Amino acid sequence: MEALFQIVGCVLSSRPAAERIDDFAAQVRRERGVVMNKDVQGATFVRFNAPDARLVLLACQAVRSPAPSALRFGFASGTREAAQKGQDGLSVSQRSLAQAGELAAGARDGEVLVAPQLAALMVESGVALHSRRVHLADGRIVPACSLDLAADPARPPADGHTHPAADALANLYRTLTAQAGDAANKQADLEARLDGALGKIATVDQGSKLATHLGVLEAELDAQLMRVEGRLKFIDGLEARVAALVQTLETAQRSVVAFDGRLADLGRGAEAIEQQVQARADTLIHMLGDINLKLEMLGEQRSVIDHVGEKLAHLDFSVQEAQNTLRALQREREVAERIEQGIKALRARGGASKLS
Numbered sequence: 001m002e003a004l005f006q007i008v009g010c011v012l013s014s015r016p017a018a019e020r021i022d023d024f025a026a027q028v029r030r031e032r033g034v035v036m037n038k039d040v041q042g043a044t045f046v047r048f049n050a051p052d053a054r055l056v057l058l059a060c061q062a063v064r065s066p067a068p069s070a071l072r073f074g075f076a077s078g079t080r081e082a083a084q085k086g087q088d089g090l091s092v093s094q095r096s097l098a099q100a101g102e103l104a105a106g107a108r109d110g111e112v113l114v115a116p117q118l119a120a121l122m123v124e125s126g127v128a129l130h131s132r133r134v135h136l137a138d139g140r141i142v143p144a145c146s147l148d149l150a151a152d153p154a155r156p157p158a159d160g161h162t163h164p165a166a167d168a169l170a171n172l173y174r175t176l177t178a179q180a181g182d183a184a185n186k187q188a189d190l191e192a193r194l195d196g197a198l199g200k201i202a203t204v205d206q207g208s209k210l211a212t213h214l215g216v217l218e219a220e221l222d223a224q225l226m227r228v229e230g231r232l233k234f235i236d237g238l239e240a241r242v243a244a245l246v247q248t249l250e251t252a253q254r255s256v257v258a259f260d261g262r263l264a265d266l267g268r269g270a271e272a273i274e275q276q277v278q279a280r281a282d283t284l285i286h287m288l289g290d291i292n293l294k295l296e297m298l299g300e301q302r303s304v305i306d307h308v309g310e311k312l313a314h315l316d317f318s319v320q321e322a323q324n325t326l327r328a329l330q331r332e333r334e335v336a337e338r339i340e341q342g343i344k345a346l347r348a349r350g351g352a353s354k355l356s
Contacts, residue, residue, distance in 0.1 A: 006078030007050045007118070008096040009059065010104040012042040014070045020062070024071075027058050036097070044101065046078055046092050049281070053125045056147070059112050060127070064149050069110035074103025074144075077117040103144055106134035112147040119145045 011024060018040040025035045025043050031054050033047040047055055059073040078096040103113040113134065114122060122129055128148035133141050 006046060006048055006092055006096070007053070007055050007075060008044075008046045008078040008092055008100045009055055009073065009075045010042065010044045010097075010100040011059070011062075012072045012074075012104045012107075013040075014072070014109055016040045017070060020071065024058070024062055028055065031055060031058070042104070044097060046097075048092075053118070053121050053127075056112065056114060056118070056122065057125065057127070060147060060149055063110045063112060072104050072107035072109060073112040074100045074105070074107060075113070075118055076100040076103065076115040099142075102136055102142060103134060106136055106142070106144070107146075110149075112149065113144045114147065116143055116145060122147065 009028075011021065013021065021038060021040065021043050025038055025045065028035060028045045028047075031047065033045050033055060036044040036046060038044075045055070056073075056075050059071075059075070063069040063071050063073070076096045076099040078092040099115060103115065107113045113132065114129070119129060122145070129145040130148065132144050132146040134144045135141055
């Protein structure tokens with residue numbers, strides 16, 4: 001995995017589960033994750049510079065239990081946003097947070113869904129997964145991968161069978177291949193009908209190239225295919241709109257050129273952000289080292305303070321004994337003074353009797 005990889009996650013519960021949400025948030029913090037927000041029915045969290053898929057495996061452990069679990073998890077691959085003025089640069093795109101939330105909302109109780117970008121990472125971690133389409137509340141359909149919680153990634157394969165991760169990768173490859181073939185068939189059908197309706201193969205070729213260039217993410221491609229399927233019924237009426245379609249394609253081509261320029265600018269900006277983040281990480285590492293040193297010094301001072309406290313307790317006991325002895329001596333002194341006064345009085349009466 002790359003050094004600047006981020007894992008964005010969201011956990012939801014179909015019913016209030018404050019204790020389980022708090023327990024999982026504590027596990028996320030122990031794995032150096034940051035909890036963005038949390039309530040009694042969900043939490044959103046992110047781990048910057050994640051070296052592995054530990055957060056996803058913790059989610060699998062949280063829902064893998066004999067009793068049915070009400071927790072739902074969604075994970076996406078995060079990207080850094082440009083740091084605003086006054087920020088430390090440790091920020092994540094709102095799109096990644098929204099994607100993780102959508103996957104968690106579309107998951108079933110006790111299910112863990114990950115974005116397709118994390119499929120290869122999960123296969124490397126030895127987790128079996130299956131391709132799944134998530135139907136969102138707004139009618140959109142997004143692709144996802146459902147983790148096979150019944151398989152144990154730490155258990156080696158037996159009897160010479162292939163590892164579940166390899167089977168999952170093969171199933172995912174076959175699913176994606178089938179989806180690509182379906183998309184290709186639908187696109188070929190659309191091109192054939194456009195050829196018959198418009199009679200302009202060059203225009204259709206330009207539209208095909210534009211669609212290929214814009215289909216960067218599988219979710220966007222699926223959304224476009226759904227819109228194309230809905231518009232196939234209206235192909236017969238396209239003859240009256242040929243001129244408008246050609247003009248729209250030309251505008252889209254200009255937008256693609258401008259988009260390429262913006263991507264180049266973003267690439268240069270990403271390199272600068274990477275350098276800033278690395279510098280920030282080095283600073284944090286030095287700060288952690290200083291904190292550990294100060295903690296060690298505080299531990300030594302605490303032992304000294306405890307030793308002084310013991311001496312003070314012993315001194316206090318000695319002072320109390322001295323005070324008790326002093327009070328006893330004062331009482332003896334008072335008794336001696338009274339005896340002395342009595343002796344003086346007896347002597348005075350004896351002298352008077354002799355004089356008389």
